[in-house]
Amino acid sequence: MRVLKGLASRNFSPFIGEITRKGRTFYSRKSSVLLTDDMGLSALGYRGCITSGSKGKFYHPDHIYNVENTDLLNEGDIVRLDNVGNIEVLWECNSHQNCLFLTERCNCRCVMCPQPPQNSDSSVFLNQAEEVLNLLKGKQISDCCLTGGEPTLVGDKFFVLLRRCVVEHPEAFITVLSNGKLFSEHSFTRKLSNIPRENCIFCISLHSEIDMLHDAIVGVHGSCSATQQGIYNLASFGFPVEIRIVISRYNYRYLVQFAEHMYNYFPFCAHFVFMGLELHGCAAVHSEEIDVDPLEYGPYLRDAVLLMIRRGMPVSVYNIPLCMCPSDIRHVASQSISSWKNIWMEECNRCMEKDNCCGFFSTSVSIHKNFIKPFTERIER
Amino acid sequence: MNQYTIFPFQFARLSQNDILMVNECGDFLFLPEDIFQLFVNHTLPETSEYFCKLKSHIFCADENIEIALQKTAARYRTRKSFLREFTSLHMMVITLRCNQHCEYCQVSCADRDAHKYDMSKETAIKVIDMIFQSPTQRPKIEFQGGEPTLNWDVVTASVLYAEKIALQQNKNVSFVICTNLTGITTSQLEFCKDHNIAISTSLDGERSIHDSCRKDKSGRGTYDAFMEKLETARKIVGEDMVGALMTTTAFSLNKLKDVVDEYVRLGMDGIFIRSLNPYGFAAEQSATLGYSMESFVEKYLEVLKYIIGLNARVFFPEQFATLLFSRILSPFATGFVDLQSPSGAGISGAIYDFDGSVFPADEARMLARMGDRHFCLGNAATSSYHDIFAGRKLKEMTSGACVETTFPCAFCVYQAFCGTDPVRNYLESGSEVRNMSHSPFCIKHKGILRGLFDILRKADDMTKDIIWSWITYNPSLVRRI
Secondary structure (H helix, E strand, C coil): CCEEECEECCCCCCEEEEEECCCCCHHHCCCEEEEECCCCHHHCCCCEEEECCCCCCCCCCCEEECCCCHHHCCCCCEEEECCCCEEEEEECCCCCCCEEECCCCCCCCCCCCCCCCCCCCCHHHHHHHHHHHHHHCCCCCCEEEEECCCHHHHCHHHHHHHHHHHHHCCCCEEEEEECCHHHHCHHHHHHHHHCCCCCEEEEEECCCCCHHHHHHHHCCCCHHHHHHHHHHHHHHCCCCEEEEEECCCCCHHHHHHHHHHHHHHCCCCCEEEEECCCCCCHHHHCHHHHCCCHHHHHHHHHHHHHHHHHCCCCEEEECCCHHHCCHHHHHHECCCCCHHHEECCHHHHHCCCHHHCCCEECCCCCCCHHHCCCCCCCCCC | CCCCEECCEEEEECCCCEEEEEECCCCEEEEEHHHHHHHHCCCCCCCCHHHHHHHHCCCEECCCHHHHHHHHHHHHHHHCHHHHCCCCEEEEECECECCECCCCCCCCCECCCCHHHECCHHHHHHHHHHHCCCCCCCCEEEEECCCHHHHHHHHHHHHHHHHHHHHHHCCCCEEEEECCCCCCCHHHHHHHHHCCEEEEEECCCCHHHHHHHCEECCCCECHHHHHHHHHHHHHHHCHHHEEEEEECCCCCHHHHHHHHHHHHHCCCCCECEECCCCCHHHHHCHHHHCCCHHHHHHHHHHHHHHHHHHCCCCCCCEHHHHHHHHHHHCCCCCCCCCCECCCCECCCEEEECCCCEEECCHHHHHHHHCCCCCCCCEECCCCCHHHHHCCHHHHHHHHHCCHHHCCCHHHCCCHHHCCECHHHHHHHHCCCCCCCCCCHHHHHHHHHHHHHHHHHHHCCHHHHHHHHHHHCCCHHHCCCC
8 A cells, every 4th residue: 555654733533535636615625635735725624635835724624744745646546644644545546456455354374475464453444444435436446456354354344345345336346355264154155145246256365275285375274175165155156256376485386286176176267366476574574485486486387377278267477577477478477566566677677578567566575686587579479 | 094085086007007097077197006006005195296186186185075075066067067958959850861872871761752751841840849848048950861951841941930939938049950962952051041050961081982982872972062062052151150070981991081181171170080870771781881999999099199280280170089088178068969978868969750759869760760669759749748858768768878877887987078878778789778898889988088098198288289279169279380
């Protein structure tokens, strides 16, 4: 999530509002945050203000001043302002990667988790998600992702929020990032039955079909079977399922076997994704143990992807730069890294394929720099 | 001793000290003999790579048996889902008359003027009424003969009536006409085009092979007449709507490559290398036309490798191999009436003779023509749909026609990919259920399946691409030279 910093006008309680640069008529200012270069009379009536200039007067609404890079904020973005001077961008209008973050809690302890779970109270996030949805109501959005932590852990609230997304935004593509474990309970999955399935997909992480391997990766015994059971249950309720497999030192040698298993026993899934690591959080701590270089996993990834392509399975590769992708599977590699944490290396500026490449995570503690090979010409597709 | 659970599977020892294992839902694995011994004796370490493989292909599970069983069950249901399409293929014998007299004719065709062997319009209407009582949403009606174009009025009446009923019932009907083409007229072809009727014709190979069996009433070859009409048909109806089938006889058994070359030359979209069926004239002429099943298998596998080689240049599937490869490699159901378990006779396909008699398979009708009406299920004009398709005869036949429950098929490593044919069994042994070992049916399918597994084990990337391009009908998978 993108965060801008400034100074808070006073010790106010955090609030959420929608950015406007153009300004609003007086009676429609209550839910908006005015973005302005200097605080004047036109700032009155707003929920809050953000300014690159200096602190406003006592009669101005709560605001954050001395903010740099205000050009990163756009008309319609949804932001959260707090009394420490943070401006968190909860929703970016021009992005296709917007998320509703529901909880920091998780029922897995993945060795490569980029956002280590916390046992915090989820109600802050849930209220926040609700407020964002209130502000989005009636607007056209292209997509929305429900995530966490493990978003299903918030229970009934999860179903309420998912239903709101799907019903209030039939034009949008709603994704749920989950480990799917709770759906192994039929009674839990049944709560999905009043949710339309047309514009919604469950992206479930499954790193191996071998229980010993998957459970070792996610750190909780019994996860492999619960996740797979969950996928079957979701599918039996008619929901599309995408399977996401994160490539690490643990599982890279088993990718081909995994791909074949997916075809044999999960052919109903809508999409399969092989993902590179984001070496952040737990993954940064365990990088020695989990990180594997592209030269090492490349041949396995290639064979697994080709196996799926042959079988007509919809497959993609995320988070792996084109120059580190075996040549015959480059056409399934996507630009998958959220723009706010997406960077390129200096060599990349000479690359002819930069605009088709996912680049790197700015958050990763190390990057396989010696494998970067800028393309001197466009590659064939 | 390790506490893993071994699930039911079939296996066979192959030549290379390898064991082919197939589980209940058709997933397979090759395992070296020594590993196999460890595995079945519960002494394979759970940390070994082979153990992971066996688990991945669901031959065993340690603690999470539930999910393994669920996967097996889901795949089993999927593979048997052809059963939900209760009777989708309906063949109508429009007439027994024919303008040709082919050496191997399975039906023993009647003379051109023997009009008593024509299906009447009244019977055709009754038959179509019955066809539309089948639960399937996509009935396929195949006009057969004899030569169905000789009784053309009944073909057109049937098509128009079936289209009307399909519209009323909101079903998706499709048509195929099986014709030797030699007597077909332009206006008949135009009717086919207007009503989206696919043409299935017969071509045995290049001139000398084709003419050795496919003859007119006076015994002259029909190759030239056929070629001329084939061109017209493709022009009018469209290339993709005209398919051809071949029958392997003793004349062509050693020249199958020439047959393939002829099909490629003509730009056909593939070939089905079919063995001869022992019915009708073919039964009478078996001394000159016939061959042993062992030699067919040998020649089939030889020409299959030739066809795979050709695919480096041109997309050209062999359709029987495509079917069997799909069964071996994919989790999906394949519809092929002649090789299913339970047998497809009656439940996947049915045939209506010119007089309205209903049979579970074309071969059963041929048997009736040879004088034995054992398989007659009733008559479309006088029996009800229920009498025929839910009657005792079909139920008994179908429940016996399952390889899963018949010795020794139940223990055969190829069981999951094979099927059975009660009609053929009856013809050869006098009983619908028989011990299949050493029957021509078994020799053929076992031999071919063994050959296909051998191809799979040795397959390089190119061969894999070719095989999958056939299964998924995706020519672009193969980078051609």
